[in-house]
Amino acid sequence: MAGLDGAELRGLCYQLFKGDAPHGARAIRTGNPDGGIEWYATLPDGTDWGWQAKHVHDVDSLLDGMTESVRAVVRDRPKLTKLTFLISSNLDTAVSRGRRKSQRQKYDDKVEFWRTSVGGRGRPRLRAHPGERHPQSTGAG
Numbered sequence: 001m002a003g004l005d006g007a008e009l010r011g012l013c014y015q016l017f018k019g020d021a022p023h024g025a026r027a028i029r030t031g032n033p034d035g036g037i038e039w040y041a042t043l044p045d046g047t048d049w050g051w052q053a054k055h056v057h058d059v060d061s062l063l064d065g066m067t068e069s070v071r072a073v074v075r076d077r078p079k080l081t082k083l084t085f086l087i088s089s090n091l092d093t094a095v096s097r098g099r100r101k102s103q104r105q106k107y108d109d110k111v112e113f114w115r116t117s118v119g120g121r122g123r124p125r126l127r128a129h130p131g132e133r134h135p136q137s138t139g140a141g
Contacts, residue, residue: 004088006055010038013053013086020084022049036072040080049082057089059103063110070114 004012018027021041029039037050052069056062066085073080091103101109 009055009088010053014039017051017086035076036069046079048080050080051084053086055088059106063106070118074118
């Protein structure tokens, strides 16, 4: 994703992933303030799924930004039950022979923090898409 700024990445992610909205629901882009999401889809049962794109390369800054989004979702979007992050780079898994946590471990720790401290158990369900077009998702719900 080199050469893209944050706004360009958000637009590209919307074009690529708006089709991930459930059958019968349409993706709706948000403005600013966005309540923690770039776009959402309302399901037939009245709940929402949301997507948030992040273009931050430093993992600690990325996780801080993701936490701000989770807090905004919990505060501003009570009907949102699933939040998917789309990030512009893959998370490393190297631990340097146990001398450091990998970016993936830091992410997993942060997801547990969100589940237990920010939104309470089960709300919202969180997934991350780390860079690939059809990535392996990591469920937290």
